[in-house]
Amino acid sequence: MLRYGRAGFALTVDRLALPAGVHFLVGRNGSGKSTLLRVLAGLERPLGGVLRLDGTEVAGADAWRRYRAASGYLHQDFAVRGRASVRAYARYGAWLRGVDGDELTARTAEVLDAVGLSDRADARASRLSGGMQRRLGLAVELANHPHVHLLDEPTSGLDLDARDAVHDVVTAAVASGAVVVVASHDDHELSRYPDASYHVLVDGRVVESVTGDGTATVQQLLGGPR
Known part of the structure; x- marks a missing residue:
């Protein structure tokens, strides 16, 4: 209980x-x-x-x-602020979740591809649509498998x-x-x-x-x- x-x-x-x-x-x-x-x-x-x-x-x-x-948790009201690019945001999120430094680049590319954001990697994350920001949040939660x-x-x-x-x-x-x-x-x-x-x-x-x-x-x- x-x-x-x-x-x-x-x-x-x-x-x-x-x-x-x-x-x-x-x-x-x-x-x-x-x-x-x-x-x-x-x-x-x-x-x-x-x-x-x-x-x-x-x-x-x-x-x-x-x-x-x-565990990975994506909350309902996920939103991105600041000036970081999609790639930088995902990379930082992966680092916070314990991904080793020598794996960060490859793992960031992998999770962005998994959620369909590879072509937006250089865009400012806060300027993505709400739906794309949700996908970015999901990418971050996937970072540590x-x-x-x-x-x-x-x-x-x-x-x-x-x-x-x-x-x-x-x-x-x-x-x-x-x-x-x-x-x-x-x-x-x-x-x-x-x-x-x-x-x-x-x-x-x-x-x-x-x-x-x-x-x-x-x-x-x-x-x-x-």
């Missing part, structure tokens, strides 16, 4: 297993999807309970640092090409054996991965976890209008 609380909101997760593959967090606004992602990312410490990665409990400052290093990908509405506001770039990243991550957790309310996203699992949140609790068949919709998962 994990427990987390802040003024006016409490999150309680009795048990949540996230094996390799795609997992969707589904719920209405305010249900706790983004908060749960932040807890899973190690950005919010739970008040109680146990979090395990590959069967090992995450406990203590060093363990939390290692856990955060093994995370074992766990935590994505908060990653395709919100993106055009079809940009959505496809995100899905290519998710597909490649799953093929490598990663865990991908996505907060989404988009039926098109939910139907993209027929083997995905869906974890339904209501008022800060995971009330149901099911494996889909590629036809799940948000309304079906939430049981229709309340």
Whole structure:
């Protein structure tokens, strides 16, 4: 069980297993999807309970640092400021995530290619469209080959090409054996991965976890209008 609380909101997760593959967090606004992602990312410490990665409990400052290093988190309101180029921003992000200095150039080129931004590498990052900035944020999170990908509405506001770039990243991550957790309310996203699992949140609790068949919709998962 994990427990987390802040003024006016409490999150309680009795048990949540996230094996390799795609997992969707589904719920209405305010249900706790983004908060749960932040807890899973190690950005919010739970008040109680146990979090395990590959069967090992995450406990203590060093363990939390290692856990955060093994995960990549893209928050919903990601935006870039400043004068750095796309390449420089991605390179700095890779360095922050522990990529070795002699690997920075190659790894930066690799992640920019993965999200379809190679041709914008010299552009000022802050002048990219909102969708392209989101893709840049995803590139940074990919830099250290995370074992766990935590994505908060990653395709919100993106055009079809940009959505496809995100899905290519998710597909490649799953093929490598990663865990991908996505907060989404988009039926098109939910139907993209027929083997995905869906974890339904209501008022800060995971009330149901099911494996889909590629036809799940948000309304079906939430049981229709309340």
